[in-house]
Amino acid sequence: MTNSADAARHALGLRLRELRRAAGLSGRRLAELSGWHESKVSKLEHGATNPTDPDIRAYAEHTGATAQLPDLLATLHNIDTAYLEWRRILATGLKRRQQKSIQIEADTKDIRVYQPQIVPGLLQTAEYAEAKLKRGIEFYRIPNDLAEAVATRMERQRILGRRDHRFHFVIAEQALYTTVGDSDVMMRQLDRLASLTAVARMTLGIVPASAEALVVSSNFAMYDNRLVMVEGTAAELSITQPREIAIYGRAFDILAKQSITGKQARALIDTALKRRQEGVGGQAQDTDAGPEAAGGLVD
Secondary structure (H helix, E strand, O other), X not given: OOHHHHHHHHHHHHHHHHHHHHOOOOHHHHHHHHOOOHHHHHHHHOOOOOOOHHHHHHHHHHOOOHHHHHHHHXXXXXXXXXXXXXXXXXXXXXXXXXXXXXXXXHOOOEEEEEEOOOOOHHHOOHHHHHHHHHHHHHHHOOOOOHHHHHHHHHHHHHHHHOOOOEEEEEEEHHHHOOEOOOHHXXXXXXXXXXXXXXOOOEEEXXXXXXXXXXXOOOOEEEEOOOEEEEEOOOEEEEEOOHHHHHHXXXXXXXXXXXXXXXXXXXXXHHHHHHXXXXXXXXXXXXXXXXXXXXXXXXX
């Protein structure tokens, strides 16, 4: 999960090195001018150390690149926010992060979501959301604002009625069988999914359990072509680099092509529902989501 942040830090370091070399300064001379230990320049330029605002200002000043200072600082600050640990995001509970999703989704016209194990948040029933978010609170040992978090997740779903928005959800067949809550919760959730297979401005695709593993990915959500949010076990990753967004876009397209929609998707859901009603394990692995909270806190 740290690869993207590390790559961004490395790219910034290369940019700083280019500024220094273009100014004809050695690493030793820049360190002298800035009052640093000589090794600091190498660490900054190789991405081993995250620079501070004063570090960036020193580079801009001593290399004659003050015109680039605003952009350099913006790049630095993006690194700081690209990788955020859940312990920071959820320090006051789950509601605040759900509120952030409301704003992100409101500012997006084309929302694409991939979930390999559970039902996406925008499609969840209140009971399903409560069961999943409760596990997140237990796992991360954060303040219990479950009722408020569930209410805010349900508020988020109002976006589904916006005529200027388009939604494309791709889930693995496993999501129909992974138990969140109990069988009663699952049956109501499957009923809701079935009703969503024919909703206008929304595509719900299901990747069959027997499909070839062309793309293996954790869950992610794409907001237009400007932002990708990835949920990990320890942190949330915000991706804004166009080249990285393009990779996720390609992955989503492949998964979407493997998925089935409409009546075929409805048939898979009906089969899962029937098996749940009969108390029989499904084609996909029927597992309890348990305390596993990587995914489902935000999406």
